[in-house]
Amino acid sequence: MQINNKPTDTNLLSATELRALDLRIAANAYRWLIKQIPTFEEPRKQKSTRGPKPNSIANPFYGFIGWDTPWGRYPQFAMDIIEGIARLEWHNRPMDSGGKSTPLSVRNLVTILEAIPLIHNEAIEDFLQLRPRHARRYFKAIKLIIPWMMNSRPSSLTHEMNGTSPEAVILPKIQTHDWDDCDDSGTPSTDVLAKLHYDLRTLTQFKSAEEYEAEYEAELNGNFVQPIIAEVPGRLAHPMKAKVMQMLRDGAQVKPISRETNVDPKTIRKWKAEAAALEALLAA
Numbered sequence: 001m002q003i004n005n006k007p008t009d010t011n012l013l014s015a016t017e018l019r020a021l022d023l024r025i026a027a028n029a030y031r032w033l034i035k036q037i038p039t040f041e042e043p044r045k046q047k048s049t050r051g052p053k054p055n056s057i058a059n060p061f062y063g064f065i066g067w068d069t070p071w072g073r074y075p076q077f078a079m080d081i082i083e084g085i086a087r088l089e090w091h092n093r094p095m096d097s098g099g100k101s102t103p104l105s106v107r108n109l110v111t112i113l114e115a116i117p118l119i120h121n122e123a124i125e126d127f128l129q130l131r132p133r134h135a136r137r138y139f140k141a142i143k144l145i146i147p148w149m150m151n152s153r154p155s156s157l158t159h160e161m162n163g164t165s166p167e168a169v170i171l172p173k174i175q176t177h178d179w180d181d182c183d184d185s186g187t188p189s190t191d192v193l194a195k196l197h198y199d200l201r202t203l204t205q206f207k208s209a210e211e212y213e214a215e216y217e218a219e220l221n222g223n224f225v226q227p228i229i230a231e232v233p234g235r236l237a238h239p240m241k242a243k244v245m246q247m248l249r250d251g252a253q254v255k256p257i258s259r260e261t262n263v264d265p266k267t268i269r270k271w272k273a274e275a276a277a278l279e280a281l282l283a284a
Contacts, residue, residue, distance in 0.1 A: 056120035066114035107216040
């Protein structure tokens with residue numbers, strides 16, 4: 001008995017037809033990704049080695065800060081610098097133009113300083129998987145951060161980065177004087193000291209490392225909520241804030257309030273949003 005192993009239906013696709021089908025499916029899949037994921041982009045093409053090299057800066061803190069170093073990923077001496085620069089206006093929006101100017105991610109900034117030895121736009125773009133325009137914002141921020149961090153380093157970190165020991169540093173001699181102190185202005189009053197304390201206040205209050213990591217995870221999961229900005233204890237309130245808030249409660253509009261109180265409309269909208277967020281939190 002002879003068994004016929006040949007298929008009864010020989011209407012199979014040729015290699016050329018299979019290739020065309022594969023290309024069509026790939027194109028349809030790519031179009032689907034573009035619609036479903038707005039940030040999806042094609043892999044960046046390898047640039048030519050000709051022409052000038054991209055603008056880059058050497059990272060002096062590479063290997064000296066990070067989660068496996070004594071200073072940690074969020075070094076205490078640098079957090080007010082990083083937070084302040086992260087909250088600058090990075091989106092070039094004119095006043096009263098609308099839109100949300102989200103600050104840069106503090107976690108992204110510290111991980112750039114931790115993980116990239118030679119910082120430039122493309123390195124940030126690949127490391128954080130960002131669009132080129134957004135990567136340029138982080139690069140500009142890093143260029144502002146590094147000089148201020150260098151000036152704010154503790155002496156122990158300076159010795160560590162320079163490869164010297166504290167004993168090897170020759171301290172300058174302290175010169176004394178032999179004249180009498182003629183300052184008879186007296187002790188400043190309590191109000192003057194309070195104003196001086198307010199003028200020398202820290203512009204931002206940085207969070208803990210755990211709070212930054214939790215905020216970053218919430219951003220990845222799409223659950224990030226803009227934090228409510230609370231008054232810092234000991235900080236003097238704006239002298240017109242109480243009047244502005246009362247006028248808002250009475251139903252007045254932002255621009256008439258600004259004309260009467262001489263407070264910037266952007267500041268009034270910020271106070272209004274904070275009050276609304278606080279009311280929603282208390283009502284929850």
